[in-house]
Amino acid sequence: MSTDQSTSLASRIGGGLWYGYVGLVALFFMLPLFSLVIASFYDGQIFSFPYEFTTDWYAKALASSSVQSAVLTTAKITIPVTILSTIIGTAGALAYTRHEFAGQELFKIFALLPIFFPLILLGLGMSMWSNLTGLGYGVLPAIIGELVWISPIVMFVVSITALSVDPNLEEAARDLGADTVTLYKDVILPLVSDGIVSGAIFAFVLSWNNYYIVSYLKGSDITVTTWIHGRMTQGFTPIVPALASMIFYLSLVLLVIAVIIELRGEKIKAALSRD
């Protein structure tokens, strides 16, 4: 009995240590983001105690015309990238996961390879290529450039969902007389819709936060991340953390939504497997 108690105490302490360590790692991951938020609400240029809270920098950031135009430019890039990469990535995922064809593994490697490239390498290659082909620099080249990195990520996310869909459903639909269009419209797409929605959210957040590719292809246009980068190397003003914090809040809300959608999908799957 006493050994029972001591082992349970030991295992509880052991469990607590694991929680403590993962908590520290989580804190490490969030630390710079907390620093941003702390700096963004501080009334003054140099941070010190006692902490003087203000939302002035947010108001100033929102009122600044250069910030407004940067947000507008970013939206002009992000919205087409979200729509197009969702379509392109989903199509790639369906080809890879729902069909068998010669060179399938080769297609996977080719399609997903851009994810593993350092973005600086993609950015500078694209900048030379844009110049060579006459594509030039600006919003359109930035959209095409971001698509190269983001479509494969959407493909990855949708593939994971699509692979967990039972192939027998497809066969059953075909046996019941569904043609290819009906099969996709009524069976496959609804089943992978959760993956497509989270892929689209990831695409939006990644495009909104993209720095390297945009900085090489934007030309004279300024996006939110390049605006922030320009300001932070030129001396400190708290408008920069305020704007950066706002981007962080937006990303956080969207990611929580994406995670909830993913979990909802898992709950449905769990319910189905119980029946």
Place this chain on the structure above:
Amino acid sequence: MSTIEKLQHQLGSERDESILRTLISPPTVFMIPLTVLLAFMFIGPILSIVLFSVMPGNNLTLNPATWTLANYAEIIGGVIDGTGVYGEVMSNTVLISVATTLATLVFSYPAAYALARKIKRFKLLFLLSLIVPLFTSVNIRVFGWVLFLVKKGVLQSLLAQFGITTPSLLYQEWTIILGTTYVYMPFMLFPIYLSIGAISDETFEAARDLGASRYMLFRDIVLPMSKPGIIIGCLFVFVLSLGAEVEAQLLGGGSIYTAANNISYSFGYSQNWPLGSAQAVGLLIITVIAGIVILRTIDLREIASRGS
């Protein structure tokens, strides 16, 4: 795909052999957009890097008649000498990448193990705190570290409350390594987390029933089964930290030069595309090899079956 489906497929293609028909039916029609996109804006840029690297200095257009290996000679010569800017850049970059890979491995492994096997409550919250930074712009996160570490920043102000004064923390080699470790740690943590999570509970129970000690469980089950995760993670972190520019620029303050800084300098200020390209080719070769190894190791089917 079942055998019947395969037969149907073959029969179908025998019935109608028109190329157009194959093109507009899946999977070909689904592959076309991504293939065209990558052929244009992924293969094209890679070719540009390779072709510009054999052009004479300060060229902004390609001229097949003038190709030269002078850029490579300059870089390789500099690296072999170990003196001058290339020697220093090379040793800085390799040092930072190796240190980053080791640091991320050492700090991720226990966390990945705990997340996969020990953490039950608040697991979602922990996972979210690891995912959120991945989706926040890299320069914003590094800027957050600058705000934390800068003179009279968040850390020094907090320490000052306890009467502790610290010297300036920014612009040193270790702050760059801190930054790269921070930025690339999720790429180590998640592959290891997934591979440890793949070990079934039955395996552990069976081993325990057979009298395995904790150390034996770790040495004979956890470590070998997490090896693919470790390999993928190390390749990922090493390659990505070779290309780390913002971290070195903001946290190193220009005092320490890495290959990525040097490449971007050749492109930006000195407008020497051929020289920048030749430096990028080395990084390109390492990236392509590592990417192919990673992608051949990653089994999407396995990840998908684990998620459900």
